[in-house]
Amino acid sequence: MRVLGIDPGSDTTGWGVIEGDGRHYRLLEYGAIRSSSRQKFPRRLLQISNGIEEVIARHSPEACALEDGFLATNVKVTLKLGQVRGVAMLVAERAALEVYEYSPRTVKQTVVGYGNAEKQQVQEMVRVLLSLTSAPEPQDAADALAVAICHFHHAGLTQRLFAAEARIKLTASAATRRRVSR
Numbered sequence: 080m081r082v083l084g085i086d087p088g089s090d091t092t093g094w095g096v097i098e099g100d101g102r103h104y105r106l107l108e109y110g111a112i113r114s115s116s117r118q119k120f121p122r123r124l125l126q127i128s129n130g131i132e133e134v135i136a137r138h139s140p141e142a143c144a145l146e147d148g149f150l151a152t153n154v155k156v157t158l159k160l161g162q163v164r165g166v167a168m169l170v171a172e173r174a175a176l177e178v179y180e181y182s183p184r185t186v187k188q189t190v191v192g193y194g195n196a197e198k199q200q201v202q203e204m205v206r207v208l209l210s211l212t213s214a215p216e217p218q219d220a221a222d223a224l225a226v227a228i229c230h231f232h233h234a235g236l237t238q239r240l241f242a243a244e245a246r247i248k249l250t251a252s253a254a255t256r257r258r259v260s261r
Contacts, residue, residue, distance in 0.1 A: 092163060141176065189229040
């Protein structure tokens with residue numbers, strides 16, 4: 080499976096693409112879409128949209144994992160972040176990707192083991208988990224890779240739960256058939 084992780088931001092939107100089989104994963108590419116705060120906000124949203132479209136076209140991921148929004152103290156910042164997230168979701172949906180959202184706390188808990196981890200701790204764990212020689216820069220790209228890694232862990236768990244549920248149903252169905260045929 081190939082996953083595009085996105086850390087939405089109105090100035091810098093981090094992204095990273097990793098692929099793996101549920102147990103092991105490897106980095107394909109990461110980066111950031113930067114926009115100037117001097118640009119009009121709609122122009123910045125277009126730039127983010129175009130940048131995500133280019134990454135999707137280049138790597139053909141099957142899923143998109145986004146960092147969920149958080150409530151900033153500044154309402155305008157929260158609204159702008161929501162608009163960036165909306166653009167990212169729209170682009171992913173147009174590309175027929177499955178879209179998943181993870182809270183910052185869940186990402187940190189999954190990748191670092193501590194839900195209140197600092198950004199540097201996340202960067203370092205991403206470096207270790209992806210066997211990189213240095214921590215990914217900028218931090219937004221490291222956060223996007225962390226979101227993608229988080230998705231691999233949670234998607235793997237979900238797949239195992241579905242498989243276990245299917246085995247239980249199959250076993251129950253077989254037991255019912257044996258009782259009926261007696």
